[in-house]
Amino acid sequence: MELSDYIRILRKNWIVMVLLTVLGIVAMVAYTVTRTPIYESSSTIFVSTQAGSTAAELQQGSSFTQARINTYVGLVSTPIVLDPVVNSLGLNTSAGALADHVKATAAPNSTLISITVSNPQPQLAADIANAVAASLSASVPQLEPEGSDGSSPVRLSLVSQAQAADTPSSPNVALNVALGLFVGLGLAILVAVLRTSLDNRVRTPREAEAITDAPGIGAIAFDAKAKERPLIVHADPLSPRAESFRALRTNLQFLDMGGRASFVITSSIPSEGKSTTTINLAIALADAGKRVALLDTDLRKPKVAEYLSIEGGAGLTDVLIGRAKVNEVMLPWGGRSLYVLPAGKIPPNPSELLGSAQMATLLSMLEKDFDVVLCDAPPLLPVTDAAVLARVASGALMVVSAGRTTKHQLTGATDALNAVGAKLAGFVMSMVPVRGPDSYYSAYGYGYGYGYGYREAASTPKGRGPKPADTPSVSSRQEAPPADEAFDELGLSSRKESREAQRDG
Numbered sequence: 001m002e003l004s005d006y007i008r009i010l011r012k013n014w015i016v017m018v019l020l021t022v023l024g025i026v027a028m029v030a031y032t033v034t035r036t037p038i039y040e041s042s043s044t045i046f047v048s049t050q051a052g053s054t055a056a057e058l059q060q061g062s063s064f065t066q067a068r069i070n071t072y073v074g075l076v077s078t079p080i081v082l083d084p085v086v087n088s089l090g091l092n093t094s095a096g097a098l099a100d101h102v103k104a105t106a107a108p109n110s111t112l113i114s115i116t117v118s119n120p121q122p123q124l125a126a127d128i129a130n131a132v133a134a135s136l137s138a139s140v141p142q143l144e145p146e147g148s149d150g151s152s153p154v155r156l157s158l159v160s161q162a163q164a165a166d167t168p169s170s171p172n173v174a175l176n177v178a179l180g181l182f183v184g185l186g187l188a189i190l191v192a193v194l195r196t197s198l199d200n201r202v203r204t205p206r207e208a209e210a211i212t213d214a215p216g217i218g219a220i221a222f223d224a225k226a227k228e229r230p231l232i233v234h235a236d237p238l239s240p241r242a243e244s245f246r247a248l249r250t251n252l253q254f255l256d257m258g259g260r261a262s263f264v265i266t267s268s269i270p271s272e273g274k275s276t277t278t279i280n281l282a283i284a285l286a287d288a289g290k291r292v293a294l295l296d297t298d299l300r301k302p303k304v305a306e307y308l309s310i311e312g313g314a315g316l317t318d319v320l321i322g323r324a325k326v327n328e329v330m331l332p333w334g335g336r337s338l339y340v341l342p343a344g345k346i347p348p349n350p351s352e353l354l355g356s357a358q359m360a361t362l363l364s365m366l367e368k369d370f371d372v373v374l375c376d377a378p379p380l381l382p383v384t385d386a387a388v389l390a391r392v393a394s395g396a397l398m399v400v401s402a403g404r405t406t407k408h409q410l411t412g413a414t415d416a417l418n419a420v421g422a423k424l425a426g427f428v429m430s431m432v433p434v435r436g437p438d439s440y441y442s443a444y445g446y447g448y449g450y451g452y453g454y455r456e457a458a459s460t461p462k463g464r465g466p467k468p469a470d471t472p473s474v475s476s477r478q479e480a481p482p483a484d485e486a487f488d489e490l491g492l493s494s495r496k497e498s499r500e501a502q503r504d505g
Contacts, residue, residue, distance in 0.1 A: 008204075009196050016195075017188035024184020028176045037168035039122035043133040044160035047072060047111040047140075049153050068154070069106045072140055073113055076104035076132060081139050085131040089124075102132055112159070122164040129162035200406045208400050208427050211410045217255065217397070217426035218248030220277060221434050230276045230307050233283040234334060242280075248428060249284040252372075252397075255425050260394030262363050262373035263425065264297070266386035268413035269379050272401040273430040275303040278376040286336035290371040293330075295341045297375040297389055299350035302343030304376055308333055315344030320358045339370075350378075355388040363392055380413040387416045395425030402432045 010017070047069060075081055082095035082102070091098065103116045115132050119125035137156035144154045202208050205216035221241050229235040233242045252263075265281075267274040275298070282294040295316060296304035305312025310331055318324035319341070330341045347353055354377075366373045375393065377386035390396040396417055400410060417424050 009192055013188075013192035013195060016191055017185070020188035020191060021181065021184040024180040024182075024187065025177060026180075028180025028183075032171045032173050032176045035171040036120050038118050038120060038170045039125050039165040039167075040116055040118045040169040041122065041126035041129045041162035041165055042114055042116040042160075043129040043158060043162040045113045045115065045133050045137060046157045046159045047113060048155050048157070069111060069113065072136065072156070073104045073106050075139065075143075076113075076115060076136055077102060080143075081132060081135045084135045084138075085128060088131055088135075089127060091128075098128070102128070113156075115162075117162070118169065122166075126162040126164045130158075133158050133162075200408065201403050202400055202405050202407055202410055203403050205427075205429055207407070208410065208429065211407060212398060212414045212424055212427055214398070214424045215426045216429060217251040218244065218428040219402075219432050220244050220248070220273065220428065220430045222402075222431045226273075226276065231279060231283065233280045233287070237287075242284075245277075245280045245284045246287075248277075248281055249288060251426075252281070252285075255395070257394040257423075257425060260367055261371060262367050262375065262393040262395075264375045264377045264386055264390040264393045264396045264422075265399060266377040266390070266396060266413075267379045267399040267401070268381050268405050268409040270301075270382070272379070272399050272405060274379070274399040275307065275376050277399050277428060277430060278374050279304060279307055282338055282372075282374050283334065283336065285372050285374075286334070286338035290337065291369070292336075292338045293341065293366045293370040293373045294333075294338060295366075295373065295375045296343040297354060297385070298378045299343050299347055299353065299385065300378055300383065302346070304340060305342040308340060310340060310342065312342035312344065315342030317344035317347050317353065319344075319362065320353045320356060321347075322358075326362070351383065351385050351388055354385050355391075359389070360392040367394075380416045381409060384416070387420045387422060390417055390422035391420045393422075395423040397425055398427040399430050400427050402429050404431065 077099040079095040082098050085091070086093065086095060086098060101118050103118075104113055105116075106113050113136075115129055115136070117125045117129040117132065119128065137158060140154055140156050202211070205219070209216055221244055223232065223241050226232070232239055233245050236242055265274055265278040279294065282292045285292045294304065296302045296312070297316060298304075299317060302312065305315070310333065314324055314329045316329075318329060319326055326341070329344070330339050332338070333340050353359065363373060363375075373393075375389060377389055380386050386396065398410075398413065414424060
């Protein structure tokens with residue numbers, strides 16, 4: 001992953017991260033507020049020996065007290081020391097319970113014992129610390145062996161009396177808030193990583209390219225009013241969405257398809273925008289002066305005639321079964337060099353018709369007469385129609401709905417094309433969000449339309465130059481006579497004369 005990927009993850013999950021971080025802080029603040037403040041007070045005792053007048057005796061006495069110091073520290077929490085404290089202060093507790101709030105420590109090589117007592121009442125904590133120091137000072141001489149004169153060799157002296165604390169030692173508000181911040185932030189990062197790892201939807205061109213092993217040639221921004229105006233290039237040619245189709249048009253011309261220019265536009269699942277993408281791309285190509293043939297090869301749920309508001313009762317199906325000729329059912333549209341072949345009646349055997357020799361012949365002849373042939377095909381996962389058709393076309397274009405198509409679905413669709421030997425020329429991201437980290441402008445930017453080598457000479461057969469957009473005819477050159485009787489049966493050889501007759505009429 002690159003730095004931009006991490007930034008995208010943070011941008012995509014920033015609300016969850018902020019909420020979890022704030023939740024961690026609030027939880028620790030609530031915990032802190034509900035805790036009873038505890039105050040600590042400490043007293044200090046000095047341990048010494050009473051015997052000895054020479055330096056050697058004093059050194060020996062110091063070593064003795066240091067050796068015994070840990071023993072005295074352990075005595076602090078015993079009943080022999082704490083029982084007198086409970087009795088003298090009249091505490092409503094036992095020596096064992098009081099021991100949990102009393103702590104004694106001694107530094108290495110030191111004869112000082114520090115006694116610390118914690119209690120919700122600051123003054124009581126100081127009184128207990130002083131009482132424990134006094135009780136320890138009285139108990140130790142009684143436990144140590146007496147000398148010849150009946151006195152103990154060890155003496156404990158109170159050198160620092162405990163004072164009531166002004167501020168509680170716990171809870172530590174600053175520490176708890178910082179802990180809540182780090183715990184909440186860590187949990188937020190973990191959730192963001194898990195959400196990204198478990199997200200099985202294709203959201204970026206990089207993910208689609210990794211699955212399809214094909215280049216991304218376009219990104220179509222999401223439009224909430226797409227159903228109201230599906231033909232955006234025709235209805236609002238200056239809109240950003242219409243501009244994205246023009247960028248797709250440009251990139252399509254850069255693809256090297258070995259001199260052929262028939263594309264099957266399909267998707268993994270329904271409702272990914274393949275039909276509107278096909279139609280708008282056809283209009284954009286025609287606006288650029290290209291001769292475009294738009295075929296509705298979705299023989300199950302055809303949409304082209306409905307979107308273009310043309311008669312679709314007769315069309316591709318009638319041509320393939322020999323009921324009609326192409327010049328009889330292929331209609332010009334929009335005053336452009338765009339000709340549309342509707343699907344016609346829905347047949348009982350769509351896959352067989354699309355995989356027939358008649359369909360291959362039709363595509364071959366249309367490629368000779370048009371600059372670009374676009375076929376709106378059904379999705380790949382529900383049916384095999386698009387895969388069968390893509391095998392005889394120059395290539396397939398996969399429409400991938402950003403944030404809707406899953407990686408498994410795109411993988412399955414790609415495998416369906418590979419299984420029949422069809423070429424996936426590229427993919428188009430559709431319904432790209434206009435806001436957020438995966439938006440059309442942030443995740444896709446204006447990268448589409450650049451970076452592809454221009455191969456107009458390689459993709460355009462010799463003698464087929466671009467044609468002005470205002471030229472009404474489909475073809476202005478002399479066509480070679482058909483080499484097969486099947487061409488005549490499809491009505492392709494007489495299409496030019498038929499179009500001229502229509503214009504004269």
